[in-house]
Amino acid sequence: MAMPATNGSVAPTEVEAAFDIDVAAIRRSSTADQVAQVLRAKITEGALPPGTPLPEVSLADSLGVSRNTIREALRILAREGLVEHHLHRGAFVAVLDEEDIADIFRVRRIIEASAAEAAVDADPERLRPLREAAEQMVAAAAAGDASGVVAGDIEFHRRLVSLLGSSRLNRFFEGMQGELWLCLAMVARSESESQAMAAKHLELCEALEHGSSPTAARGQILDHLVPCEVELSEIARDLGERRAKLAR
Amino acid sequence: MAMPATNGSVAPTEVEAAFDIDVAAIRRSSTADQVAQVLRAKITEGALPPGTPLPEVSLADSLGVSRNTIREALRILAREGLVEHHLHRGAFVAVLDEEDIADIFRVRRIIEASAAEAAVDADPERLRPLREAAEQMVAAAAAGDASGVVAGDIEFHRRLVSLLGSSRLNRFFEGMQGELWLCLAMVARSESESQAMAAKHLELCEALEHGSSPTAARGQILDHLVPCEVELSEIARDLGERRAKLAR
DNA sequence: GCCTGGTGAAATGATGAACAATCCGAATCG
DNA sequence: CGATTCGGATTGTTCATCATTTCACCAGGC
Numbered sequence: 072m073a074m075p076a077t078n079g080s081v082a083p084t085e086v087e088a089a090f091d092i093d094v095a096a097i098r099r100s101s102t103a104d105q106v107a108q109v110l111r112a113k114i115t116e117g118a119l120p121p122g123t124p125l126p127e128v129s130l131a132d133s134l135g136v137s138r139n140t141i142r143e144a145l146r147i148l149a150r151e152g153l154v155e156h157h158l159h160r161g162a163f164v165a166v167l168d169e170e171d172i173a174d175i176f177r178v179r180r181i182i183e184a185s186a187a188e189a190a191v192d193a194d195p196e197r198l199r200p201l202r203e204a205a206e207q208m209v210a211a212a213a214a215g216d217a218s219g220v221v222a223g224d225i226e227f228h229r230r231l232v233s234l235l236g237s238s239r240l241n242r243f244f245e246g247m248q249g250e251l252w253l254c255l256a257m258v259a260r261s262e263s264e265s266q267a268m269a270a271k272h273l274e275l276c277e278a279l280e281h282g283s284s285p286t287a288a289r290g291q292i293l294d295h296l297v298p299c300e301v302e303l304s305e306i307a308r309d310l311g312e313r314r315a316k317l318a319r
Numbered sequence: 320m321a322m323p324a325t326n327g328s329v330a331p332t333e334v335e336a337a338f339d340i341d342v343a344a345i346r347r348s349s350t351a352d353q354v355a356q357v358l359r360a361k362i363t364e365g366a367l368p369p370g371t372p373l374p375e376v377s378l379a380d381s382l383g384v385s386r387n388t389i390r391e392a393l394r395i396l397a398r399e400g401l402v403e404h405h406l407h408r409g410a411f412v413a414v415l416d417e418e419d420i421a422d423i424f425r426v427r428r429i430i431e432a433s434a435a436e437a438a439v440d441a442d443p444e445r446l447r448p449l450r451e452a453a454e455q456m457v458a459a460a461a462a463g464d465a466s467g468v469v470a471g472d473i474e475f476h477r478r479l480v481s482l483l484g485s486s487r488l489n490r491f492f493e494g495m496q497g498e499l500w501l502c503l504a505m506v507a508r509s510e511s512e513s514q515a516m517a518a519k520h521l522e523l524c525e526a527l528e529h530g531s532s533p534t535a536a537r538g539q540i541l542d543h544l545v546p547c548e549v550e551l552s553e554i555a556r557d558l559g560e561r562r563a564k565l566a567r
Numbered sequence: 568g569c570c571t572g573g574t575g576a577a578a579t580g581a582t583g584a585a586c587a588a589t590c591c592g593a594a595t596c597g
Numbered sequence: 598c599g600a601t602t603c604g605g606a607t608t609g610t611t612c613a614t615c616a617t618t619t620c621a622c623c624a625g626g627c
Binding site: 236237 | 406495
Binding site for chain 1: 580581582583588589590591
């Protein structure tokens with residue numbers, strides 16, 4: 072289905088194989104996708120806090136594109152869960168309440184536990200990206216780069232899920248992580264907390280490498296997710312209270 | 320306010336509760352969504368075989384809406400995976416190859432196995448929708464209603480996944496089932512096969528009700544999914560070969 | 568004969584303007 | 598003081614238009 076639309080009948084030649092990666096990259100994204108990417112960055116980096124209205128005309132004006140293009144971009148982000156779309160009321164940066172956090176972690180427990188199982192009897196070579204992400208977290212924490220630690224955290228779990236080998240699951244999981252970023256952009260962690268979190272991931276990585284049993288791996292991932300959920304849940308509650316107070 | 324007084328400001332009263340379903344249905348209907356729903360039905364019922372091009376102008380003309388609205392509807396369906404969008408080439412009804420089937424079942428195994436675990440220690444009352452879907456399959460099979468059996472099958476697994484209690488997972492799973500429908504619309508099962516499939520689901524349902532252990536439930540679901548995958552994989556291969564021959 | 572290269576039609580990508588429908592807030596009235 | 602009504606602002610939808618890209622067809626050279 073997603074194969075490059077090369078010839079239909081002839082077997083793939085070496086010429087095709089050489090350009091196989093590039094053909095996908097050459098496909099320039101449409102302007103709507105570019106706009107969506109810009110807005111996505113603005114949202115995830117915290118420039119547009121949750122709940123911010125996104126008027127079509129002002130966005131079109133400031134970004135220099137047509138209103139229809141903005142509408143398409145907002146539809147894209149709405150499908151990703153980063154913006155909420157209310158009929159005849161417009162688009163707003165999505166707000167995650169505690170129920171959303173709980174919902175996301177219900178999914179994460181299911182998916183990542185299975186991924187941990189897949190990790191124990193996987194080729195050790197396939198676990199190298201995991202270790203690299205964890206080491207990147209440690210380096211970022213040592214350099215005091217808090218956002219780098221968060222990025223490494225996201226990347227670590229993304230690569231863990233990718234061990235399951237399903238492109239649909241990867242897309243789904245990445246979309247959920249995009250939602251989580253709505254909260255992550257708001258949290259300022261201390262340096263010691265960042266280092267502790269990085270160390271935890273490295274430790275988890277080693278546990279998976281010298282994998283004992285599938286059930287043990289499941290348990291370790293589940294234990295790892297618990298503190299993360301309570302922290303984000305608190306953040307979501309605080310944001311909600313602050314918003315309610317501000318609205319009053 | 321002209322027609323049905325869908326009040327805008329008053330707090331939800333018992334009056335609203337009575338119309339609760341209708342207001343939700345009415346509010347959710349922008350024309351783009353309606354168009355998407357029409358096309359979705361056409362695709363899943365097999366009127367538009369996989370690979371069919373979907374030109375914007377002719378669709379806009381035949382459905383009596385603007386081209387922009389068609390574009391939005393096509394984007395919606397593209398996000399759902401029912402149509403593929405190629406830049407500057409347009410939209411086509413999605414084509415599922417064997418890799419897609421394998422990918423979908425990789426996900427189904429993970430999700431539904433967890434759902435089966437959740438089923439064993441769930442309130443028996445929550446399993447009633449499952450049984451109802453299975454019984455609906457049996458009734459449809461007895462009446463020779465093949466599409467009814469398929470619908471019951473979809474519904475059975477949808478309700479099984481909903482036991483996990485995650486709205487995001489529900490949406491994700493429903494989207495995948497929409498993709499599977501692309502193949503299901505093509506298969507014509509014999510009456511005896513339909514009856515066997517219905518019986519299998521009822522049997523599976525009972526096994527979950529008198530649930531023994533979580534691992535046993537996992538195993539039963541996984542065993543149940545195997546024949547389904549091989550069947551759909553064969554269908555996908557046949558469709559692919561037929562399409563290749565037709566293109567030549 | 569097959570491949571390379573140009574040409575033109577057709578479809579999409581994107582813009583701008585316009586109108587109707589709707590929501591929100593503020594002024595108005597009892 | 599509360600409910601109603603009115604007007605501005607925003608969205609939903611359509612139309613017309615132009616630029617880009619793709620594809621199919623045809624000509625020419627090896």
